[in-house]
Amino acid sequence: xxxxxxxxxxxxxxxxxxxxxxxxxxxxxxxxxxxxxxxxxxxxxxxxxxxxxxxxxxxxxxxxxxxxxxxxxxxxxxxxxxxxxxxxxxxxxxxxxxxxxxxxxxxxxxxxxxxxxxxxxxxxxxxxxxxxxxxxxxxxxxxxxxxxxxxxxxxxxxxxxxxxxxxxxxxxxxx
Numbered sequence: 001x002x003x004x005x006x007x008x009x010x011x012x013x014x015x016x017x018x019x020x021x022x023x024x025x026x027x028x029x030x031x032x033x034x035x036x037x038x039x040x041x042x043x044x045x046x047x048x049x050x051x052x053x054x055x056x057x058x059x060x061x062x063x064x065x066x067x068x069x070x071x072x073x074x075x076x077x078x079x080x081x082x083x084x085x086x087x088x089x090x091x092x093x094x095x096x097x098x099x100x101x102x103x104x105x106x107x108x109x110x111x112x113x114x115x116x117x118x119x120x121x122x123x124x125x126x127x128x129x130x131x132x133x134x135x136x137x138x139x140x141x142x143x144x145x146x147x148x149x150x151x152x153x154x155x156x157x158x159x160x161x162x163x164x165x166x167x168x169x170x171x172x173x174x175x
Contacts, residue, residue: 002062003031003105005098006071007119007128010078011041011050011090016169018093019051022074027173029057029070034131036169040162042125043088052127053171054098056135064100064108068115071095098122098132099142107142118142123150126159 006026010018016036023033034054041047057067078093099118100108110117122128123144132139133147140146151160 002060002064002067002103002108003056003058003101004062004064004067005100005132006055006057006067007052007094007096007098007122007125007131008055009039009050009052009094009096009127010092011048012092013078015051018078019053019169019171021078022093022095023055023171023173025074025077026055026057026070029059029062030055030173031058032056032135033171033173034134036166036171037127037131038164038166039127039159041088041090042127042159044086044090047090050127051166051169052131054128054131054135060103064097064110064115064117067097067100071097096122096128098128109142118144124156126151126156126163129156130160130163 008019008022036051036053039050039052074095075093080092083089096119102108108117118141123141129147129151150156
């Protein structure tokens, strides 16, 4: 079995619909869905606010690259356009593979530039860690302290304070 943590974000078009569409596309594998948070843009301030959430997904057959392929397919379905001039620029949908664990619960590590695991910047992103914490408070990003400790780091704590929970935007799925 392969278990993965996927991060969802959208700040263009119908943000809520883009997140819902991604959850539907991944629904055969979704085990848990976090709440939605509205967050300031990260890495490129000149853009609209994001809606962010995380998914915990499982598939006995999936490799890490299959999770990446599914993420890219969901982005394509949302008509995401990648702007090479704005790496952290606006997008209809962003689906990142944050971490993957094998059938024995061991983290999958990869330094492949196409799929680095765990995600190389996840430990810096409150918009990934906070929704994950809501689902699994004792979770640890492979190679890092527990996410509760990461969320207390001064820079992350500032980002956390800027996040707004959006309980009015529940992302439903059928298990």
